Structure formats: structure tokens, C-alpha cells
Amino acid sequence: MNTHRPHLSFVSTRKVLVLALLAAFGPAQAEDREIDALIQPNESTVSVGMGTASGSGKERALFGQYNGISRQDSALLLDFEYIRREEDTGLWTLGEGRNLGRDDRELSFSREKQGDWKYAVEYGEQVHRDPLTVNTGVRGVGTVNPIATKLATLGSGADINLDLRRKAFALSGVKRLSPNLTVEANFKTEDKEGTRLSGIGGYCSNAISPICPGATSTAAALFFLPEPVNSTTQQIEGEIHYFDEKLTLTGGYYGSFYRNSNSTVALSGVGAVLGAGATQAALAANLGQPVALPPDNQAHQFYVSGTYALQPSTRANFKLAYTHATQDESFGVLGAGGLGGALDTTLAQVGLTTRPAKDLALNFSGRYEEKKDSTRLGNYLVDSAGTLYTNARNNSQRMNGKAEALYQFSSHYRGLLAVDFGQVNRDRPIATTYIPSTSMAAMRERTNEVGVRAELRRSMSETVNAAISVGHSERDGYRWYALNPTSGYAFMSYAASSGLSGTFPMSMVDRSRDNYKVMVDWTPTEDLSIQTSFEDGTDRFKGPTSAGLNDTNASSFNIDAAYKLNDKWALTGYAGSGKQTLRMRQEIGYIADLANLSTSMGFGVIGKISSKLEVGGNLSFVEDRNRYQIAMTTGAAVSNAPPDETYRSTAIKLHGKYSFDKSSAIQVELVHQRVEYDQWAWINGGVPFSYSDGSTITMQPVQDVTFIGARYIYKFK
Numbered sequence: 001m002n003t004h005r006p007h008l009s010f011v012s013t014r015k016v017l018v019l020a021l022l023a024a025f026g027p028a029q030a031e032d033r034e035i036d037a038l039i040q041p042n043e044s045t046v047s048v049g050m051g052t053a054s055g056s057g058k059e060r061a062l063f064g065q066y067n068g069i070s071r072q073d074s075a076l077l078l079d080f081e082y083i084r085r086e087e088d089t090g091l092w093t094l095g096e097g098r099n100l101g102r103d104d105r106e107l108s109f110s111r112e113k114q115g116d117w118k119y120a121v122e123y124g125e126q127v128h129r130d131p132l133t134v135n136t137g138v139r140g141v142g143t144v145n146p147i148a149t150k151l152a153t154l155g156s157g158a159d160i161n162l163d164l165r166r167k168a169f170a171l172s173g174v175k176r177l178s179p180n181l182t183v184e185a186n187f188k189t190e191d192k193e194g195t196r197l198s199g200i201g202g203y204c205s206n207a208i209s210p211i212c213p214g215a216t217s218t219a220a221a222l223f224f225l226p227e228p229v230n231s232t233t234q235q236i237e238g239e240i241h242y243f244d245e246k247l248t249l250t251g252g253y254y255g256s257f258y259r260n261s262n263s264t265v266a267l268s269g270v271g272a273v274l275g276a277g278a279t280q281a282a283l284a285a286n287l288g289q290p291v292a293l294p295p296d297n298q299a300h301q302f303y304v305s306g307t308y309a310l311q312p313s314t315r316a317n318f319k320l321a322y323t324h325a326t327q328d329e330s331f332g333v334l335g336a337g338g339l340g341g342a343l344d345t346t347l348a349q350v351g352l353t354t355r356p357a358k359d360l361a362l363n364f365s366g367r368y369e370e371k372k373d374s375t376r377l378g379n380y381l382v383d384s385a386g387t388l389y390t391n392a393r394n395n396s397q398r399m400n401g402k403a404e405a406l407y408q409f410s411s412h413y414r415g416l417l418a419v420d421f422g423q424v425n426r427d428r429p430i431a432t433t434y435i436p437s438t439s440m441a442a443m444r445e446r447t448n449e450v451g452v453r454a455e456l457r458r459s460m461s462e463t464v465n466a467a468i469s470v471g472h473s474e475r476d477g478y479r480w481y482a483l484n485p486t487s488g489y490a491f492m493s494y495a496a497s498s499g500l501s502g503t504f505p506m507s508m509v510d511r512s513r514d515n516y517k518v519m520v521d522w523t524p525t526e527d528l529s530i531q532t533s534f535e536d537g538t539d540r541f542k543g544p545t546s547a548g549l550n551d552t553n554a555s556s557f558n559i560d561a562a563y564k565l566n567d568k569w570a571l572t573g574y575a576g577s578g579k580q581t582l583r584m585r586q587e588i589g590y591i592a593d594l595a596n597l598s599t600s601m602g603f604g605v606i607g608k609i610s611s612k613l614e615v616g617g618n619l620s621f622v623e624d625r626n627r628y629q630i631a632m633t634t635g636a637a638v639s640n641a642p643p644d645e646t647y648r649s650t651a652i653k654l655h656g657k658y659s660f661d662k663s664s665a666i667q668v669e670l671v672h673q674r675v676e677y678d679q680w681a682w683i684n685g686g687v688p689f690s691y692s693d694g695s696t697i698t699m700q701p702v703q704d705v706t707f708i709g710a711r712y713i714y715k716f717k
Helices: 013-025 033-039 270-274 278-287
Strands: 044-053 074-086 091-098 106-113 117-129 133-136 158-160 163-178 181-196 199-204 219-224 227-243 247-260 297-311 314-327 341-357 360-373 379-382 388-390 396-408 413-426 442-459 464-482 510-525 528-542 548-564 569-585 590-608 613-632 645-659 664-678 687-690 696-698 702-716
Touching (some): 199 278, 219 270, 219 278, 270 278, 297 341
Antiparallel strands (some): 044 074, 074 091, 091 106, 106 117, 117 163, 133 158, 163 181, 181 227, 199 219, 227 247, 247 297, 297 314, 314 341, 341 360, 379 388, 413 442, 442 464, 464 510, 528 548, 548 569, 569 590, 590 613, 613 645, 645 664, 664 702, 687 696
């Protein structure tokens, strides 16, 4: 009998559960009624009902952004599940439908002959309704040529809906050709249509960059430019699997194809909104140009992977993959011909797992990835002096390695020690590439990172287990180069780089990382279990100067508990908190100390009032706060600093199910959600965010929704 099987499995989740139950309770209890129902399911279910929600569409904006309740008061609740198994042939037939009366409906059908073949068909829809309210005078929303018009007053336009509808279809099949050979194929296509929130903005000046020809002063503007979405994504994958007592081998092909029916979008009417003036005319000419939308692209990957048992206690694994990705769609009126984009990625990975002694296990792995960019060079940028510059080719090589040792010190102690290594090599830009020195000080060709991790687990008693893990890594590198194309982006000494002004990229500067985690599981009784964890991690960035990202920190604490009162009632609860901080600064300008604080908690109960009546409910609370502390490097006072942003959500969910008999039941659910959203991005002090044409974006800051649904459930053989 083969013990080494590929990841592909002919066994469904239900059948895995059956085998697990048989293994747990033994053959003597195989005739148990519940297990027998899984082995011979042949029981289908249909549920139908109605649900309705309170409040206006704006009050339901967040609650219904994915389920459709935001635009309609009620919804049809319709689900079904069909299961059949033919005992004599081992043929399974499954059909399932979820949320068929709503916008997020799902349908699936599959047939399977155990150990021989299987095919499945799936269909799904999803509509995302943007919870923001857009009031605008822009005409032609959803087209590639919208027209801007100036509103007389804020809010005097029309409210529009920004929706994105997805329709997905998938087909998959599996066939076993021999006891050791299996083939598998999958196809998926997804269509996306609708309108996405977007905008365009800029400024023109005769004194500061960007300097616009004909400008006599400085002017800036921001316009609402909705993005029209009409695209198709297709994915194709085929695999062949071979396995025997020692070797498992998988070879395959994966293809991804993206097609966008819209190549550009251009906003007209900008000049009329900005008004007369040479600078306004120059700005209107810039903002009225077509904007490129996501272009057509495709990628093809060929891969082979496998494992081999060198000895009973030693296994090797490997993976080789090659990917060719292209993007050759024309940008329409933005330029002649296509981009000619091409990126080749080569991946090689090897690993070894061995157990040289009873209490010792060793793991080794290495990974190499090379990206080669052969995109055609084109003149896409003109500086203030009229010099033409091309795009850049981003070639890179990445290497990673890991060594782990796991040792069982005793029946109570187990330890892990690991060493990680990583290296990134980046090619320097070519001489025709333009990188503004005002945005970055310099760039780095190579970075190296070495890290150490350790973990200790202890079984304190039969009811308490604990673990602690710590890690430390250091990233450094060399070969800083100047952002001067005339010098060929020449290398500089570290001392020279420290004298530069500007920001150094956070992914290239030296960094020190520390993290640790503590976990405790406590089961004082058979009916009570508690799990807690605390985690903290800090990154410290050490650039040539203090400009850029200085340090970040992330910490979290969580506790979960479950308590079984008796055979009929059970309680659950959880609580958690987290904090993320980030400190950064400009060379001469602002100092930002940012923080995200989160709190969550919940309590649930479920039980049986009688043999026919089941009830349950839970209460949950979530708060997420963004804090902004801004100072100036010059010591000057900061006026109008951004206030805190806070999101709070409180939800109560109750449900009950009454069974008339074994075949029929009625189920009722009640959900009440209150959301409080205090933020300044879209509305501040009662004043909504507005564009230059008077378009505004708002969202109701307090949203109260109550949803009640009832459904009839019928089971049949």
C-alpha cells in the first residue's frame, strides 16, 4: 500500500470526517447512527425564507456592501444541498446552492467515482456596493469619456452608485490513469463590470516642479474621475501526479490571462471648470489627457515539484518553475505601439528533512529566484529641460536559506533552533532612466539578512501547555549608488551617502528586527479550556541619515475561552487588543508618529431549551483607532494636525431553530449592528471632502441596522 500520496485527494471533506470518526471510536461503534448517516448520507436539504432590514440605504451602507441589503429592504433566503451516494458503484453526486436570492449567490455541482475520477462545476456572483456616497455633476459616469461640470454649491449634484459586479465560472476534473498516475485540470473565468472610485489631480507652476509651459503662476486641482471597469480574468491549470513508495512527482502548467475592454479614460470639461488664465489652461491640458487603465497581460508558468524518501527517516523535496509574463497592449492615444513588457522568472527550491536520532529532527531548505525584465525601452518622460527619459528594467536575484533543528529534551520539553539567510541583488538603472533625486537620496544594489529563531515548548501538566519563541535578524548591504544618470549611477562610499539629503528606501537601508511570542493553553477541566497569546515585534531602521522610516512596532494580546455548562448549554468568549506604531520623518519637513490601536471582544452562548428547540446568540465589539502625531524638524508649531480616526462596531446576533420532526424545521435569526465612523478623510467638522468641480464624497458616520430573517428547512431522502 502506498503511504506517500500527492496533495491531490479523491476523498471529500465528509469522507475524511467519516474515516476520522472510525479511527477515533473503533469498528465496534461504526454502526452509530451519526456515523452511518455520513457513510450513507443520501439526505438533501432545502431552506427558503425571507429577510428584511431596517433603516435607509445610507444606514445600511457598511452592513450591506456585499450582500445587497444596502439597496433593498428585503431579500429572498434560499439555499439547498443535494447528496447522493450509490453503494454498489461508489458514485457520489453533490449539488449545493447558497444565497440564491441575494447578489452573493453560489452554485456548485460535482460527481465522483471514488478512486477513479471526479468533475466539478461552480458558478458564483458577488456585487460590491461602495459604502461611500458620491454627489457629483459629472456626466457619463461609467464610460471612458466622462464630462466634468461645475456645481453651483456642494451637494447640489446627483448621488450616484459605484458598484462592482463579479461573475465567476469554474470547471475542474480529475482522472486516475493508473494506481500511480493521476491527471488534474482546472479552468476559471471571472468577469468584472462596474465603476470604481478614482480621481485625477496635479498642479502647474512657473517656479516649482512640475513646471508647465505657458504657466504664469501656480495652480492645483483635483477632479473626480470614476474608473470604468469591464475586464475578464481567466486561469488555466493542468497537473500530472506520479507517486510510488519513495517518490512523489508533480508536473504542471499554469496560465493567467487578463483582458480589459477599456484601455484609457479621459475627463473633458476641465478647462471650463478651472476658468480663464494661462496657468489654468496649462493645468487643464495636463489633466485632460487620457489616463491609462490596467492593460491586458498574460503569464505562463511551467513547474515540476516532488519529494523523495532517501531513507525511512530522510526525505528530500524540490521545485523548479519558469514563468514568462507579457504585457503588449497599446496604451491607445498615449503612445504608438504596445509597451512590449516581458518578465521572466526562474525559481529553484530544494529541501531536506531528516531524523538522525530519536529525539532530533533537522530541516534544511534553499530557494533561488531570478527576475529578468526585458521590457522594451520607450520615451515616457520629459523633464523641465525637455530631455527624454525611458522606463527602467527591474532585474533582481533573491536567495533564501533556512536550517532548523527540533529536539525533544524530555517528555515535557521540546526546543527549536533555526537560522535564516536572505539576499537580494538589484540591477542598477540604465543611463536613460530618470529617477528624481527630490524623491530619494540614493539606492542600493545588494542587501543581506541573517536571522536566528528559538522556541521552547513545555508541558507543565496534563492541563497546561506553554511555549515561548524569540527571534532576531539583521539586514545590511553595500553598494549605494547616486541617482545621477550622467555618471552611470556611480557607486559611492557610505560616508558620502550619509551626507546626502533626502529619503533612503526602507527596503534597502540597514534594519534590526526583534520579535517574541508567548502562548499558554490551559484546560483545568474537561468542560473549560482557555488559550492566551502575546506577541511583540520591533523593526529599527538605520539609514545613512535619519530621513525616512525610523522604526515600527507591532504587539497583540488575545485570549479565547470555551465552557461547557452541561450536555445542553455551552459558552464561548474572546478578547484581544493590538497596537502598531510607525515613526518616520523627512530630511527637512515633518516628523510623523503614527499608531493604530485595535480592541475586540465577544461572548457567545448556544444550547437547547428542549429536544426540539435550539437557541444561540453572541455579542461582539470592535474598535479600530488611527492616531496621528505630527511635528516639524524645524521645531515650528504644527497647525491643523490630523485628528484621530475611529471605527467602532457593535453587533448582536440571535438565532433559534425549532424542529417539527426529523424532516422539517423553522429557523429565525436576528442581527443588530451599530457602526460609528469618525474620520477626517471624507468628512471633517461636518464639511465633506470635495473636488474642484464641487463633487463630494461622504459616508453616514453612525449606522444602525436591524436584520431579521426566517426560513423553513426541509430534509428529504
